[in-house]
Amino acid sequence: xxxxxxxxxxxxxxxxxxxxxxxxxxxxxxxxxxxxxxxxxxxxxxxxxxxxxxxxxxxxxxxxxxxxxxxxxxxxxxxxxxxxxxxxxxxxxxxxxxxxxxxxxxxxxxxxxxxxxxxxxxxxxxxxxxxxxxxxxxxxxxxxxxxxxxxxxxxxxxxxxxxxxxxxxxxxxxxxxxxxxxxxxxxxxxxxxxxxxxxxxxxxxxxxxxxxxxxxxxxxxxxxxxxxxxxxxxxxxxxxxxxxxxxxxxxxxxxxxxxxxxxxxxxxxxx
Amino acid sequence: xxxxxxxxxxxxxxxxxxxxxxxxxxxxxxxxxxxxxxxxxxxxxxxxxxxxxxxxxxxxxxxxxxxxxxxxxxxxxxxxxxxxxxxxxxxxxxxxxxxxxxxxxxxxx
Numbered sequence: 001x002x003x004x005x006x007x008x009x010x011x012x013x014x015x016x017x018x019x020x021x022x023x024x025x026x027x028x029x030x031x032x033x034x035x036x037x038x039x040x041x042x043x044x045x046x047x048x049x050x051x052x053x054x055x056x057x058x059x060x061x062x063x064x065x066x067x068x069x070x071x072x073x074x075x076x077x078x079x080x081x082x083x084x085x086x087x088x089x090x091x092x093x094x095x096x097x098x099x100x101x102x103x104x105x106x107x108x109x110x111x112x113x114x115x116x117x118x119x120x121x122x123x124x125x126x127x128x129x130x131x132x133x134x135x136x137x138x139x140x141x142x143x144x145x146x147x148x149x150x151x152x153x154x155x156x157x158x159x160x161x162x163x164x165x166x167x168x169x170x171x172x173x174x175x176x177x178x179x180x181x182x183x184x185x186x187x188x189x190x191x192x193x194x195x196x197x198x199x200x201x202x203x204x205x206x207x208x209x210x211x212x213x214x215x216x217x218x219x220x221x222x223x224x225x226x227x228x229x230x231x232x233x234x235x236x237x238x239x240x241x242x243x244x245x246x247x248x249x250x251x252x253x254x255x256x257x258x259x260x261x262x263x264x265x266x267x268x269x270x271x
Numbered sequence: 272x273x274x275x276x277x278x279x280x281x282x283x284x285x286x287x288x289x290x291x292x293x294x295x296x297x298x299x300x301x302x303x304x305x306x307x308x309x310x311x312x313x314x315x316x317x318x319x320x321x322x323x324x325x326x327x328x329x330x331x332x333x334x335x336x337x338x339x340x341x342x343x344x345x346x347x348x349x350x351x352x353x354x355x356x357x358x359x360x361x362x363x364x365x366x367x368x369x370x371x372x373x374x375x376x377x378x379x380x
Binding site: 145146149150153154157186188189190191192193196200 | 280281282283284286287289290291293294297298
């Protein structure tokens with residue numbers, strides 16, 4: 001039974017696309033069939049973060065309009081053959097994204113994949129509401145910072161009211177993914193702690209991704225961090241989060257930045 | 272680190288408190304985000320059935336307090352006896368949901 005996930009946040013720049021790519025690759029690592037969909041029509045970036053920007057021929061809007069068949073638009077990842085990308089359109093009008101069109105595409109993807117991960121654009125406009133519309137579960141990406149937490153709260157409200165599941169009176173599973181976390185700054189009282197964010201948003205925690213230079217390095221080279229440096233602290237945190245999504249019970253650790261640097265040195269020596 | 276810097280560095284508790292207060296308000300407002308707009312339309316419709324009013328001369332505002340929020344509705348009603356000159360005569364409705372009380376005052380009605 002396919003699971004449809006939306007990766008959302010309200011605020012921009014908190015790590016939705018990075019997290020979609022990293023979790024998609026982590027879930028697909030064992031051969032599980034995963035597709036990641038970019039819903040940011042006009043400002044697509046998931047293709048770039050995944051290193052597939054030069055392979056885009058058809059996109060989500062083409063499929064919705066009937067210009068292309070779904071298999072023609074899907075891009076298979078070169079590193080993981082069970083990982084696929086459905087890119088957003090870069091030029092076309094946002095209104096081309098229709099509720100019925102998205103429903104049809106997701107239904108078709110449900111037949112072929114185990115996980116369908118919808119990368120939401122920032123904001124609460126059409127692209128964002130359609131990305132969450134058919135989701136079974138949501139990952140809310142939050143930075144430990146006031147504006148991000150406020151916007152996450154707003155998005156949680158929308159998830160509980162505007163999704164198909166919510167309208168049917170069912171509960172949509174919500175998971176909080178805290179990114180760019182610095183345990184040392186939180187310990188010094190300079191940054192909201194994990195407990196602060198959890199208490200304010202009262203949503204179960206999926207994972208804690210530490211602030212790390214590995215994340216920028218991964219996007220520079222066009223590879224999900226879970227593939228570019230699987231031993232780094234953020235990659236380990238994403239792998240743990242992916243295993244939790246699959247239902248495994250893994251104790252939550254707060255990864256530290258130091259471990260990331262150590263692992264990077266270790267990984268280079270090993271390579 | 273000096274004592275001053277030590278306390279200055281701990282800004283997270285301030286962030287936490289500000290968020291808690293803000294979100295408590297926003298979550299309340301979220302369920303009826305256009306409450307004022309809806310009230311304005313409905314109040315105008317009711318009053319408009321009995322007296323003629325100018326929609327531009329209606330002020331609706333809400334003050335959110337800790338235990339009581341007040342909704343103040345000021346509707347200016349033209350007085351037929353005073354076509355020109357004289358002080359404008361108002362009728363004003365005050366509705367305070369926390370106390371379940373409706374007061375009316377004014378001379379135009």
